Amino acid sequence: MVNVPEIFGSMVFNDATMKERLPKATYKALKKTIDLGEPLDISVANVVANAMKDWAVEKGCTHYTHWFQPMTGVTAEKHDSFIDPAGDGTAIMEFGGKELVKGEPDASSFPSGGIRATFEARGYTAWDPTSPAFIRDTTLYIPTAFCSYTGEALDKKTPLLRSMEVLSNAACRTLKLFGKDVKKVTSTVGPEQEYFLVDKEYFDQRKDLIFTGRTLFGAAAPKGQELDDHYFGALKTRVKDFMADLDVELWKLGITSKTRHNEVAPAQHEVAPIFGTTNIATDHNQLVMETLKKTAEKHGMVCLLHEKPFAGVNGSGKHNNWSMCTNEGENLISPGKNPINNTQFLFILAAIMKGVDEYADLLRISVASAGNDHRLGANEAPPAIVSMFLGDELEAVVKSIVEDKDYATPGKVPMHLGVDVLPEFKKDTTDRNRTSPFAFTGNRFEFRMLGSAVNIACPNIMINTIMAEELNQFCDEIEKADNKDKAIKELIKKTFTEHQRIIFNGDGYSDEWPVEAEKRGLPNYRSLPEALAHFDDQKNIDLFVKNNVHDEVEIKARKVITLEEYAKTINIEALTMLEMAKQDILPAVSSYVKELTDTALAKKALSDAIPTSVEEDLVTTLSNDLVSFVEKIDTLSEDVVKGNDIEDAQEKANYYHDVVFAAMNELRAVSDEMETITSSDYWPYPTYDELLFGV
Template structure:
């Protein structure tokens, strides 16, 4: 596809079916095709090398690239540019600057320009972003640095377009203030150790990439209804709500036909995503009412991270155009499934080989078994860190329930692969059962080839054919953080295995024999992390305890894992974090947990005191007045002792209970906010504020069921979860 087919094409195509996707995919990005057409050969090759992790640009080359990008962007209609980055808030940040600058040759007039230095480096105020103590408020200087491996892109707005330059964000002394820098560091570390391992197998790869495809779950509800609920607007989830008559009991929503209103949103979302080079592939209804999923094709990890952040932004903005509120919270509704983000993770060489693909005969694929063993070793040693990576106030609502993986980390491999490893560990030279055949016994239906592994939805870290699926990640969470953890722990495991092989090879003189010996030993040492059963069961919790697997049931417990010596050593020795950067992230995660619960508690308190209690009082007053009129009229049907009178008494008692509970919540909140110690404050929010909120909610939900619908001041679940027709 030539450059002429890309220019201006993005705004011209309005439907998915106007052209084949391959013709307009990435048309709103300065991708490899555009760069090759607009840059000199030497600059293009230098940029390509830089994007792949090596080389650099001279100042002259940087200026050539900047001018080419600016010209391309202006031809697309862009008037501004921004350095687009992901600070530790977990949401993207940007500051827009116009291309204009004074024309020195014509006073009073402006010209459009973008310098090489403006492309490569920006200087946002770092003092207003979370730093965990790395930066004082008066230390405002921070830098954004262009990430050339993630293509620049153009985002539209109501009256113009903006050129977005993906960047890393660091402090004045180079300290990482974002999620991208640690992810990139972990990718470099993993590539180095993986390449060392591949040398044993005489593999010609020059680089190994961690790759990811993140399945994004979400809810869509009517925007007007959502805007009438303060909890959805400010806490991103419903803090009160009685269960509707019909939830997900009939199991009729999963993979059901997609209603036109939602399908229209999905199609426009996919169109805009594809123009931005986001390879979205799969859409479907999820289990809960009004719950859906969108999944992309695999990409290298840092690009997958950028694209997932961009996709979440698009979902919200395009949803509003369709009158929909897109809810990315992990548990927006009680009583039905919450949402996750399954991170499918694997390793691939720069030549495109998937190192976790077992092939047709995994028992003979020693290279595959080596990398698989390293991954098992990594999760066995650092399963607690993997749990800590996805800990949040929101994710606590779903982990460990019968809808999401348990908070205990384990690995599922499937029967065939488990058999392969068991035989390998014992040193037996046996073949294993190949793929089976499913026959329906019906002439006009084809026989199907069975996969080597079944799917275990209760496993948090499951092997699914040629990748691991980390299912415990929360739907609103940036994937950069858990990906960084996986990369880092696998890199450490590979480093240790490589060292053991090298040491043994000195004695044996046979590298393959040394690999087999080291792998057999490691498989025997790590069996406790492998589990093929039901992760939801109470029996598994007991069994996991016997195996010595960590069980951090909530975020309060999970955050303590960051302070363990093994975690500190892993990140510092691996060059992922300095001691100060690691401490900063611990502080930020405590702060985010505390603030999330504080916001929820304040919203629930205000809703209860200013919306719900007054409305319930009005309902009780009208009902009581009706009984009084009935008694005055000598109508014995309605009396204080009649069923209706008893109903009012029950409602009044519950209202008094709610008032007492909201007063108690106020007291606990004051206590939590006055805690100066970080750990004590987190524990107060987790073990006192949250239970107080839960208790108040239970009472309010009962009151909702007793209160006249005409008096209830906010939309109910039955309205929010009604089919979007």
């Protein structure tokens, strides 16, 4: 039996531990930094470092690491021991404020988009005191930001913290318009995480899963998700044991793993935490993904976080539940019981509407990846068109304001199920819409476009910065008005009127929606290269520079990094396909054709009366397929060679999407057809049947 209160946060240098181990003055100073963003003095850092080291050593730690999130999409860590020579042949365990506050990793070995060259190696990691340190195995992990020697952000944490700060300032300024003196506003996030589990024995036999995280070849299994029987279904014993261990490991790290269940596709599952401050939630989500993989290994399985590991079944994403809360605990995205009279909420809602409409391109860019291109708009995720779902109640509120009509809140209606023994309850005032990219869900907005492998810092940087910009614009206008109440109401009506095109409560999967969206002037960027082309549009550069979240160098560097990563990802996939096709599939099918030929010849040798039409038809079909297969291998090989010669990042990404990826799909189609008629004794890889139903 697991004692959850006892183990929860036991491996975290959290508030309770700090209060216990730090002098009162040090604790108060550190809390001011964490809660109010005040600067931290080095003398405070020295005391904190010593207490942190003592706590970690007592827990069995021998090393510490500055844990950061470079532009690779995964975390990075370099371990240093606490050992310090004592001069008499012995050693003591030392760790001071200098080591806590600053580290120096090699900046030129991480993606920099041209900011750092190979000979310009120095970079810095800086302690993020707002995200608590934690222990994994025998190492103390210190969450940090990562920047170059010249000061540019080379990670995802630094701009996230900048965006949180600028949003806090803008939101506090906004609340002053409504007579509230608030010291700090934090954005909060609850990211739901989807993933697949496959048997490690099968995984190890698939080069495509090993090198790319997804199956590049594979015919559909006889059964998929069409019966809807896996979603919320009973957990298999092996999966349940895995989830139980996962929860324990996450709880130790102070991660509020709340929900676990089977997802839509066979072998697909989900874990979801409770809301947390955005930078901490981002750190936690990285830990969730890492812990998923490590825990799966202990159970003889592999966790797949690719957005589309299997063709033809549901892909994996994560829902970014975003809100804003004051340091006094008020949720600024909560409409209250009567939203039509909640002017503060309507003011903030107007800013969100305006921001999502004006910067839909940035929201789409924030979730762009080679993997996510497979699922957006594929009847399993929102479309690539960014729109907002408000629900019946809020849409009616907006409409009444735009049209100057009276509105009466319907209130919550009792739900009658027609069975006396079932309890009566109140149903919500609005439905949910799983096809909406940016959906209001009661007291938060759920940004549903994120892929399962994405670092959630990226979309939250965008949302925070956009919100800060819009709120500041509103404040600029209202603060100079003579009659502020009247100006606020006029601004809300004007904004709702001008940006109502972004609201769509209908079916995002319908064929009519892209046509309607085009009429409304909403962008529809179907691929990463198409979306990234707009990252450094002037309006986007102005947004980030004005709000001190990115400078122009950082923006252009991030664009290059993302485009290069896309091209490299497709290139790796193409090379993997070619290796599998040439070394495994082609010989396997040829061997099977030989067996069929030998069988037909043996029958004929025995007697001309024995029919051989079955073997002859299969030999003819597979031989023709092999000819086509080799032709498409040659085409893909030539396309990859040509792609390697392209230097411009945008041009190269476009080429890999339009040419290489298209050639890969053609090669796969022939292979998958051959798989369906080749004996399983000859097929070189575990099939979808085994991968999806083998756990």
